[in-house]
Every structure is written in structure tokens, then in C-alpha cells.
Amino acid sequence: MTNITQNDLETVLQFGPPGFARVVLRGCLNARSAADSWKKLEDGLRAVKLEKLEVDASKLQLCDGSGLSLLRYLGMGLMTPDAAVSVNGLDPDLEQIYRAFTLKDYNALRPLSRVKCHSIPHDVGRGVRQAARDWRQQIEFLGNVARNLLPTLWSRRQTRWPEIGRIFEQAGADAVPIVSLVSILVGLVIAFESVQTLANFGAQIYVVNMIGIIMVRELGPLLAAVLLAGRSGSAFAAELGTMKVNQELDALETFGLDPIRFLVIQRIVAAIFLTPLLTFYSTFLGILGGVLVAFALGFSRSLVYHQLTASLHLSDIFLGLAKAVAFGAIVSAVGCLRGLQTEEGPSAVGVSTTRAVVSSIVLIVIADAVFAVLFYYLKK
Amino acid sequence: MSDPADIVISVRNLAVGYGGNAVLHNINFEVQGGEVFVILGGSGSGKSTLLKNLIGLCTPIEGQIWIEGINLATAEGEERRDLLRKFGIAYQSGALFGSMTVLENVRLPMDELTAMPEPLKELTALSILKLVGLGASAQKMPAELSGGMQKRAAIARAMALSPRILFLDEPSAGLDPVTAADLDLLIKEVARRFGMTFVVVSHDLASIYTIADRVIMLDSHTKTIAVEGRPADLRDTATDPHVRRFFRREPDADASSLHL
Numbered sequence: 001m002t003n004i005t006q007n008d009l010e011t012v013l014q015f016g017p018p019g020f021a022r023v024v025l026r027g028c029l030n031a032r033s034a035a036d037s038w039k040k041l042e043d044g045l046r047a048v049k050l051e052k053l054e055v056d057a058s059k060l061q062l063c064d065g066s067g068l069s070l071l072r073y074l075g076m077g078l079m080t081p082d083a084a085v086s087v088n089g090l091d092p093d094l095e096q097i098y099r100a101f102t103l104k105d106y107n108a109l110r111p112l113s114r115v116k117c118h119s120i121p122h123d124v125g126r127g128v129r130q131a132a133r134d135w136r137q138q139i140e141f142l143g144n145v146a147r148n149l150l151p152t153l154w155s156r157r158q159t160r161w162p163e164i165g166r167i168f169e170q171a172g173a174d175a176v177p178i179v180s181l182v183s184i185l186v187g188l189v190i191a192f193e194s195v196q197t198l199a200n201f202g203a204q205i206y207v208v209n210m211i212g213i214i215m216v217r218e219l220g221p222l223l224a225a226v227l228l229a230g231r232s233g234s235a236f237a238a239e240l241g242t243m244k245v246n247q248e249l250d251a252l253e254t255f256g257l258d259p260i261r262f263l264v265i266q267r268i269v270a271a272i273f274l275t276p277l278l279t280f281y282s283t284f285l286g287i288l289g290g291v292l293v294a295f296a297l298g299f300s301r302s303l304v305y306h307q308l309t310a311s312l313h314l315s316d317i318f319l320g321l322a323k324a325v326a327f328g329a330i331v332s333a334v335g336c337l338r339g340l341q342t343e344e345g346p347s348a349v350g351v352s353t354t355r356a357v358v359s360s361i362v363l364i365v366i367a368d369a370v371f372a373v374l375f376y377y378l379k380k
Numbered sequence: 381m382s383d384p385a386d387i388v389i390s391v392r393n394l395a396v397g398y399g400g401n402a403v404l405h406n407i408n409f410e411v412q413g414g415e416v417f418v419i420l421g422g423s424g425s426g427k428s429t430l431l432k433n434l435i436g437l438c439t440p441i442e443g444q445i446w447i448e449g450i451n452l453a454t455a456e457g458e459e460r461r462d463l464l465r466k467f468g469i470a471y472q473s474g475a476l477f478g479s480m481t482v483l484e485n486v487r488l489p490m491d492e493l494t495a496m497p498e499p500l501k502e503l504t505a506l507s508i509l510k511l512v513g514l515g516a517s518a519q520k521m522p523a524e525l526s527g528g529m530q531k532r533a534a535i536a537r538a539m540a541l542s543p544r545i546l547f548l549d550e551p552s553a554g555l556d557p558v559t560a561a562d563l564d565l566l567i568k569e570v571a572r573r574f575g576m577t578f579v580v581v582s583h584d585l586a587s588i589y590t591i592a593d594r595v596i597m598l599d600s601h602t603k604t605i606a607v608e609g610r611p612a613d614l615r616d617t618a619t620d621p622h623v624r625r626f627f628r629r630e631p632d633a634d635a636s637s638l639h640l
Contacts (some may be wrong), residue, residue: 005434031541036493042497064542064574066496069504078499093573101507109506109515272564345523 003117013044019051021083023047023074026059028106029067038070040081051084058089058122062360076103089357112165134341141337144260145268152265160262164270171232172274176281179227183282186219187211187289195293206303209311211290217314221281223370224275225327229360233335236267237356264336270328275328278322283320321372327364334360386413388545388577389434394443396426396433402441406604408594411545416571416578416591418611421598422626428472428549428582430598433549434579435469436460448544465493468538472549476522482533483509483518487548489540505540510537512566528559535563539570545577546570552584555581563591585629597623 012024025042027033046055055074057063063071073079075087075098090098152158195207233316240263243249249259286306294304343349387410387430403426411417421427421564432438434445436452445452447463447606476485486505490496496504509518512532522530531551538546551567552560564587571578582588588595590612599606599622607614607623614626 031490031494031496038497062575065508065539066490066494066500066542069507072507073500073503097511097573105510106503106506109510109518110502111481111519146537158477200562354638359484359617378548 009037011037011040014154015048018354019049020039020054020056021048021050021052022056024056024059028062029060029070030064031066034066034070038073039076041074045080046276047278050080053077053080053083053085053203055085055087056089057087058092063091063094071098072101072106076106132287137341138374141260141333141340145264145333148258148261148265149268150205152261153269158261159269160266163191163266167232167267167270168274171228171270172278174233175227175231175278178220178231179224179278179282180285182227183215183220184289186223187286187287188293190214190219191290191293195297198245205294205299205303205307207290207297208294208299209308212287212308212311213316215283215286215290216320218368219284221279221320221323222364223286223365224282224324225279225331226361228271228275228278229329229331229335229364232271232333232359233356234353236332237339237342237352238349240264240336241342243350244340244342245349258277259340264333264340267336268332271328271332272325273328275289275331276324278321279324279327319371319375323368326371330363330367331360335364387411388404388413388625389417390446390449390577391434392444392446394430394433394445395441396429397441398429398439402603403636404483404603405442407443409608411577411579411594413544413577416567416580418588418592418595419576419579419598420564420583420588420595420626421582422583422600425598425600426603427583427598431547431549431579431581435467437553438584441478447619466503466544467540468541468543468546470531470534470538470546470548470551472553474522474534476530476533478522479520481519482505482514485522485536489537492494492616493541505536508536508539508610513562525623528555528563531555531589535566536545539576542574543576545579547633548578548580548582550581550583550584552587560584560587561590563587563627567591597626599623 006026010024010026012026014022014024016022025037029037053074055071058073060067071087071090075085077083077085087098095298174264191207191211194210195204196209198204240249241261251261252262289302291308295301335356338352338359341354341355389409389411391407391409394407395402396407397403400530407430419427419430429438433440434452439453447466450459450463451608452463460600473569474484477488480488483502483505486508487501490501490504506515506518506533509515512535514529514532514536517525517529517533522533525533532552535551538548548567550561555563566579567580568591570576578591580591588611594609595614596608597612597614599604601622605617606620611627614623618624618627
């Protein structure tokens with residue numbers, strides 16, 4: 001059986017008395033040869049009107065699943081709708097398999113061409129219901145976290161400090177290289193771009209004031225939070241999502257352990273502590289980038305120092321750090337929530353991760369705007 | 381059966397493992413065309429690792445795997461693709477594509493790798509699904525199927541191109557006895573009627589007695605093949621205590637997991 005080359009199939013089409021035809025298949029009928037044979041048969045049989053078609057399979061040396069399908073297709077009369085078809089000479093073992101699938105089965109199992117009609121009211125309704133459910137879950141989650149945060153932290157037994165340390169390292173310390181690179185480059189580029197405009201007024205030295213204010217009040221917290229969302233918010237969602245898919249969350253609940261207390265609080269606490277640190281670091285490096293531009297323009301060290309200290313107030317730094325705490329809480333909470341919301345299915349974890357990052361960034365920007373308004377009125 | 385032309389897989393002096401650490405070494409066996417060959421072993425004995433090497437997912441540390449006279453490790457390009465097309469593989473978890481219906485899963489290899497006309501592909505896929513008892517579930521998504529159904533769907537997908545060799549990783553794990561027995565029957569019938577060769581990784585004794593023509597048993601202590609032969613013979617004649625215990629399903633008295 002192994003000696004037959006794969007494509008050795010001879011398809012012979014004989015036409016006898018009017019209305020009668022005979023197909024002789026000889027050799028090896030498999031996926032490849034069946035495709036060729038099909039073409040030949042369709043060309044030969046479509047044009048003629050037949051009353052009787054005979055298929056001789058007795059000379060087949062090998063016939064696999066695809067080959068059987070070709071015989072079935074012929075046998076069911078799908079290629080020659082008006083003719084009575086008989087398939088003869090099939091190996092008894094194969095004959096039994098051949099008989100096990102009939103035209104009736106084919107018609108019953110065939111997929112109906114699915115007509116997908118989108119109705120706008122239906123889609124809108126579903127969208128609204130989904131959004132409402134999402135809001136409900138968010139509020140529920142927020143309440144749950146708020147209720148559990150302090151009691152969990154209070155009780156030494158329930159807070160898993162080693163776990164918080166691990167998250168702190170993964171989300172914080174391990175992020176230092178990328179935060180360094182991004183912050184210093186952003187500082188450099190902003191300073192470099194704005195110096196060219198400031199030069200029109202002969203006010204290049206103010207690039208230092210500008211970069212100081214921008215980094216401390218806005219970009220430092222924002223950069224740290226966005227990087228945290230991309231690196232760790234997504235990781236939280238993926239971790240919790242995988243745990244949900246693997247039924248680990250179910251296991252926790254049957255132990256009587258609340259996933260919020262056991263998994264979520266640790267992550268939020270770690271993020272709340274580490275984001276200000278990361279922000280401080282990011283701010284420092286961003287300013288460094290701007291200062292490098294100032295040095296390159298030939299300003300002295302003492303002048304740059306003077307400009308920086310004159311433009312920045314302690315309240316600015318506190319504002320930046322307050323933002324950082326809020327952003328950290330948002331990123332970690334959203335990451336965990338999306339992880340817990342993970343549904344069934346293979347792409348579910350991927351969907352949760354994407355949603356975590358997107359919602360985090362949107363919420364960070366909204367929160368940033370809220371802070372800006374808030375501080376404007378507080379300063380008044 | 382002793383005709384050398386009929387040998388489908390020949391494994392010579394194979395050592396497999398991860399990162400240079402051998403999980404198994406000195407593995408030699410041959411699989412003949414049309415037989416159901418079972419790789420047997422306890423948990424952690426390296427069954428699945430051996431399978432991964434046999435299907436070319438991992439490279440062996442040492443030794444060769446010959447598939448119908450072609451060395452799996454050195455085959456490249458077109459030759460390797462042709463070689464891999466002789467394989468049908470049903471993974472332990474099913475590994476069905478979750479975004480496609482069962483029918484689309486089974487059709488996928490035909491859609492991508494053959495020039496078969498549309499109705500022929502549909503007919504083939506539906507008839508295979510009916511053969512494995514999933515005709516009525518053709519339009520369902522994999523997530524809607526039970527574990528046993530997913531396994532059968534995976535086997536249907538692996539069979540779609542009528543491969544020369546069908547590799548099954550733990551086909552009966554996690555199935556109820558009736559479903560498992562149905563599956564055994566299916567394997568036996570497909571092997572006999574289509575002349576397909578099966579390489580089955582398993583530790584399900586009940587199913588081995590039904591399906592296996594020949595068995596090798598891997599031993600996690602010596603890290604190599606402990607015995608080779610027909611399952612019923614091994615049960616009756618094995619002298620090695622590990623093997624005897626395994627085939628008779630007796631607990632290991634020396635290394636009992638209960639330290640009372």
C-alpha cells in the first residue's frame with residue numbers, strides 16, 4: 001500500500017448507450033487526487049443529460065476520507081441530479097463507512113447559510129444593556145474594595161505582605177529602566193522643541209521653568225501612570241483573568257476566601273505605594289532631560305538651579321504626588337476589575353487585558369482633568 | 381508485519397528532554413503501518429515529551445527519528461512540510477480554535493492545505509464529524525461542547541486530511557467510561573478500515589487492553605523504556621515490579637504516598 005505514489009489516480013469516463021455513463025476510478029483516491037478527479041468529472045458530466053450513472057470503485061487501491069466523500073457526492077447524485085447512481089466494487093470495510101453517511105445525513109447536518117441581519121434597535125439595546133451592566137459591576141467593585149481595604153490592612157493575618165512586596169518589585173522596581181528611558185527622552189524632546197520658539201523672544205532660559213512645572217505637575221505622574229497601565233495594569237488583568245479561566249477564583253471562593261481581599265487589595269495597596277515613587281523618579285529624570293538641553297545652550301549650573309527653585313513650589317510637588325496616588329489606585333483597580341470580569345473562551349484574557357489598558361488610560365486622563373479643575377479653584 | 385518497508389516510525393537511540401537535561405534516554409522502537417502503538421507510563425515519565433519530539437515540536441538531545449525513511453531532524457523546507465502533512469495530531473486539551481465552529485475547525489486543514497472543491501470539503505468534514513458522533517454539534521462553538529466532545533472534535537480535525545499517522549495525547553483522560561469506550565472503538569475501527577497508524581500516549585489501562593497492538597512502557601526511575609510488547613502479555617509475564625504493579629494496578633508498597 002505504501003508504494004503507491006500519492007497522486008496516482010486514473011479517472012475514466014465512459015459514455016455508453018444514450019443516457020448512460022460509467023466512471024472507473026483506478027489507483028489511489030485521496031485529498032489531492034480527489035480534487036483533480038472532481039474537476040474532470042464535473043467537466044465531463046455537467047454537459048450531458050444522464051439517466052443512469054455507474055461508478056466502479058473496484059480498482060481503487062487506496063481510498064481515504066476525502067476519496068470517500070467524492071464517491072458519496074457522486075453516489076448521492078449531487079453531481080448528476082437526474083440520474084440514478086450506483087457505486088460498486090468498494091472494499092467491504094470502506095463500504096460500511098460509505099453507507100454510514102447518507103444524503104439524509106448530509107441534508108440534516110449541512111450548515112444553513114446563516115443570514116446575519118443587524119437591526120439597529122437590537123444592537124443599540126444590547127449596547128446600552130452591556131454598558132449599564134459594566135457600570136453596575138464597576139460600582140459594585142468600587143464598593144467592595146472600599147469596604148475591604150482598611151479592614152484587610154488592619155488585620156495582620158489577612159494582608160499578605162510578601163505578596164505586596166512581590167508586586168511592588170514586579171510593577172515598580174522592574175519598571176525603572178523603561179521609566180528612565182521614556183522620561184528622560186520626553187524631557188529632552190519637549191525642552192528641545194520649545195527652546196526654538198522661546199528663542200524668538202530671547203527667553204531660552206525659561207525652558208527650565210517650563211520643564212520643571214510640566215514634569216512635576218503633569219507629565220511625571222502621567223508618564224508613570226501610563227507606563228504602569230501598560231506594564232502592570234495589563235499584567236493584573238491577565239493574571240486574574242487566567243486564574244478565573246482556570247477556576248482558581250472558584251477554588252478561592254469555595255475556601256471561603258474573598259478574591260477581593262485575597263488578590264485585589266494587595267495589588268491596589270502595592271500600586272498606591274509605588275506610583276508616587278515611580279512618579280518622583282520619572283519627574284526627576286524628565287527635568288534632567290530638560291536641564292541637559294539648558295546646559296547644551298550654555299547656561300551655567302547656578303542659573304539653572306536658581307530658575308528651577310524659583311518656579312517650583314512644594315505645593316506643586318504635593319499635587320503631583322497626590323495625582324500619582326490616585327492614578328496608581330485607578331490603574332490597579334481597573335486592571336483587577338477587568339481581570340475579574342473575564343468571560344469564558346480563548347480570547348477572553350486578551351480582551352480583558354486590552355480593556356484594562358484602554359479604560360485605565362481613559363480614566364487617568366479624566367482624573368487628570370478633574371485634578372486640574374480642582375486645584376484651579378483651590379488656589380483661588 | 382516484519383517487512384521493513386512497512387515501518388512507519390523508527391526511533392533510534394533517542395534522548396529527549398528540556399535544556400540539555402534528559403527526561404528519557406536510550407529510546408529505541410519501531411512502529412509498523414496500521415498498528416495502534418501505545419506509549420505508556422506513569423505521571424511524569426516523559427510520555428508527552430517523547431510525543432512532542434516525535435511530532436517535531438521539540439528537537440531531541442540525541443538520536444534520530446525516522447518517519448517512513450526520512451529523518452525528522454534534518455528534513456527541511458518542502459520535505460519537512462510533506463512529512464508533517466503525514467501527521468494528524470489530537471492534543472490533550474483538544475486545542476480547537478475557539479473562534480470557529482466545530483465544522484470550521486475540521487474544515488480548516490482542508491481549506492488551507494488542499495485544493496478540494498467546496499462541497500467535497502463540507503461532505504468530508506460532516507462525514508468525519510458523524511463518524512466521531514458529533515454530527516449534531518457541527519455548528520456549535522468549541523466552548524459549548526463538553527470535554528469528551530471537544531476531544532472527539534480534535535480527533536476529527538486530526539483525521540480530516542486522512543494522515544498516515546495519527547498521534548493522540550491522552551485521548552481518554554477526563555472522559556467517562558462509556559465515552560472512553562466509544563473512543564477506543566473509534567480508534568480501533570479507523571485504524572483497521574483506513575489502515576491508519578495510531579501512536580497513542582496514555583495511562584488508561586482499560587483502554588490499552590482494547591486498542592493497543594503493541595505497548596512500550598516508560599519508567600521514570602530508569603528514564604528509559606521498561607518493557608515492550610502486547611499489553612495482555614505484559615500483564616501476565618512482566619517480571620519488573622514497577623511494570624507488574626502498573627499493569628495490575630497495585631499500589632507501590634515501598635513508596636506509598638500515605639506515610640502512616
